[in-house]
Amino acid sequence: MRVDIKDVAIETWLLIGAVSVTVAFVAVALFNPSAFDPEPDWGVSDGCIGGTEHSEDAGVVFHYHPTLKITVDGQRLQIPANTGIDQSGCREGMRWIHVHSSSETGPTTLHIETPSRMNVPLGSFFEIWERHGSSSPALTDDKNFDINSNGISDWEEYNITMTVNGVSNSHYESFVMEDGDKIEITFTSKN
Numbered sequence: 644m645r646v647d648i649k650d651v652a653i654e655t656w657l658l659i660g661a662v663s664v665t666v667a668f669v670a671v672a673l674f675n676p677s678a679f680d681p682e683p684d685w686g687v688s689d690g691c692i693g694g695t696e697h698s699e700d701a702g703v704v705f706h707y708h709p710t711l712k713i714t715v716d717g718q719r720l721q722i723p724a725n726t727g728i729d730q731s732g733c734r735e736g737m738r739w740i741h742v743h744s745s746s747e748t749g750p751t752t753l754h755i756e757t758p759s760r761m762n763v764p765l766g767s768f769f770e771i772w773e774r775h776g777s778s779s780p781a782l783t784d785d786k787n788f789d790i791n792s793n794g795i796s797d798w799e800e801y802n803i804t805m806t807v808n809g810v811s812n813s814h815y816e817s818f819v820m821e822d823g824d825k826i827e828i829t830f831t832s833k834n
């Protein structure tokens with residue numbers, strides 16, 4: 644079989660091109676894995692289903708349920724029932740992330756209901772929780788946990804670990820929640 648030199652050259656260049664693209668893709672994935680992470684939609688914490696202050700009642704299309712369990716210095720931090728329901732800015736309505744029933748011992752189910760597919764970050768639930776009351780856990784303006792609501796980033800005050808479905812996760816506040824995710828965060832005072 645006679646193989647044309649020119650054809651071989653083209654195929655070789657195509658192969659080199661394909662390998663280069665693959666190598667570049669793998670390199671980015673290895674050295675900058677966050678490049679492929681979904682961009683969190685931070686605006687979700689302002690979303691409101693129904694309510695007297697939001698007349699446009701966008702139909703809920705996506706409805707899913709991760710769970711959240713928080714431990715602070717060995718003590719379970721209970722997420723109150725009805726967090727995100729009938730709160731300031733969303734009277735008689737529900738935030739796109741809210742809680743119905745609470746659990747003292749087990750994980751608490753977060754109800755995420757959005758009008759379209761959105762990348763709902765864990766931190767946006769803390770923004771919603773903050774509006775529950777003055778002593779509620781919060782998120783600082785620069786999107787850091789503030790579990791003790793003192794305006795100081797918890798990263799300065801606590802060692803923080805997080806697992807999702809039992810696997811260590813380093814996205815923390817920016818973690819985009821999916822259905823069935825079992826999120827556990829542990830805060831341990833540094834002093």
Ligand SMILES: [Ca+2]
Pocket residue numbers: 788789790791792793794795796797800
């Ligand atoms: Ca703090």
